[in-house]
Amino acid sequence: MTMSLEAKLVISSIALLATVSAVIATATTLLFNDFLTDRLDSQVSSAARRSTSGSLPPGSAPPEAREVSFLLLPGQSELTFGARIRQGAVRRAALLTDGGSVREVPPPPSLTRVTNVPVTVGLGPLGDYRMVSSRAPDGDLLVTGLPVTGMQSTLTRLVVVEAAVTLAGVALTAVACTLLVRRAVRPLGRLAATATRVSELPLATGDAVRLSRVPEVDTDPRTEVGQVGGALNRMLGHVETAFAVRHESETRLRQFIADASHELRTPLASIVGYAELTRRGGEPHGPQTAHALGRIRSEAGRMTTLVEDLLLLARLDAGRPLERLALDLSPLVVNAVSDAYAAAPRHRWLVNLPDQPALVSGDADRLHQVVTNLLANARTHTPPGTTVTTTVLLAPGRVSVRVADDGPGIPGHVLPHVFGRFARGDGSRSRLAGGSGLGLAIVSAVAAAHEGRVEVASVPGDTVFTLVLPAADDQILPPSGDQVPPAERRAADGHEHRGEQRERRGSHRAG
Ligand SMILES: Nc1ncnc2c1ncn2[C@@H]1O[C@H](COP(=O)(O)OP(=O)(O)OP(=O)(O)O)[C@@H](O)[C@H]1O
Ligand SMILES: [Mg+2]
CATH class of the missing domain: 3.30.565.10 (Histidine kinase-like ATPase, C-terminal domain)
Incomplete structure (x- = not known):
């Protein structure tokens, strides 16, 4: 596909910037995701420790918090998930609500497989939870979990901000890059214009010509374009000199032929005249002399024609007006x-x-x-x-x-x-x-x-x-x-x- 240099430079710069931005954004998102997960995991682990270490005074837990009263221990944050597993069977699963009360939820099937290493478990409409299990002093397994929704919304916000910043950066770069590249290639346009002007001159005529040059500003040897411009100007100078020399030598040659032809006309006329005079002079000649005189006359005549033709051509070449x-x-x-x-x-x-x-x-x-x-x-x-x-x-x-x-x-x-x-x-x-x-x-x-x-x-x-x-x-x-x-x-x-x-x-x- 043919594209202008300007378009190529702008498009490749933007593509490069977009790629780099995408890589950075992806890496940031992944790292941040890891960081947030680690933090959530340590929060879940602390919650689990709290669940097994403390206990409420007997009888103080409301009836709906039966089996999961550890959710009401001080320090547990709202929306904490808790479940009790006794002998491999889920006794009860519940959620600590915004108001500090406990609400029973259906236990997910994978709940019994939760270990003391945090894992993500889906709670249906309640979203995903990071959960960990810990053993209570009475031998039951207590599963404690915290929602990942907070972490997810933080990540989503990060991705949105990254995308917006990247798009704005690309748009800004496109504008700036176009202006800069346009400025940078402008001298090339001037070089091309000069070359085009020269190529349109009728150089084949052999006349001396004045060739136009690249403007002074485009011949600075410290820049690449300047080097090309300088070289082009030097070349145009040589070409101009060559044309001048050729024109000069052609003019001299034409002049020489014209002068020589002109000078030959008089002696030729004399030869013809004298031959004629001798032939008609009345003196008796032998047949050989008569033949020789005839030949002299006719050859001199041929030569006169040739000299006249050469003179005419030399004059026409010199552009003598007719x-x-x-x-x-x-x-x-x-x-x-x-x-x-x-x-x-x-x-x-x-x-x-x-x-x-x-x-x-x-x-x-x-x-x-x-x-x-x-x-x-x-x-x-x-x-x-x-x-x-x-x-x-x-x-x-x-x-x-x-x-x-x-x-x-x-x-x-x-x-x-x-x-x-x-x-x-x-x-x-x-x-x-x-x-x-x-x-x-x-x-x-x-x-x-x-x-x-x-x-x-x-x-x-x-x-x-x-x-x-x-x-x-x-x-x-x-x-x-x-x-x-x-x-x-x-x-x-x-x-x-x-x-x-x-x-x-x-x-x-x-x-
Ligand atoms: N009508 C024609 N028929 C055949 N050949 C021709 C004819 N006109 C020109 N030519 C050929 O073209 C050549 C060049 O012609 P041109 O008139 O330039 O030179 P020339 O007739 O040989 O010499 P000059 O015209 O100088 O006396 C001739 O030598 C001839 O071979
Ligand atoms: Mg002829």
């Missing part, structure tokens, strides 16, 4: 598909657009790059003849761009980290395969910078990338849910489609 302008994604998508068609006319390029403008607030160049990267993948990682369908969808509060192809799909080992940096399907990094593996990393980083996200689902024959962006505030929404007007669902070959686009959305020239 341009945020309201823009319609539909023409942007049409342009990007047209470019893709120009680059790969043997693929089938289809576009579905909604009637309303798909407004988002963002950076047009970056979003164009995102769509271009997705289309480039659908073009470069699939064979000619593959159908690539690009759809713009409107939903309450968001705009999505879906790029689907029926190519071979993303290799299983790449899919889980396809948005990671330098994640590529072909492990060889051969230059023929082209890409560097940064395309989707950029898609994901740009989506995140727009508070959006990108998702992928891929099986052979069906690969779908979905870019989801928050809609611009003035987005006009279709009546309900994701919706594409039926007219737009029509599939068309890239060429015809571009014609349609131009007609329908005259302001956006595609291709």
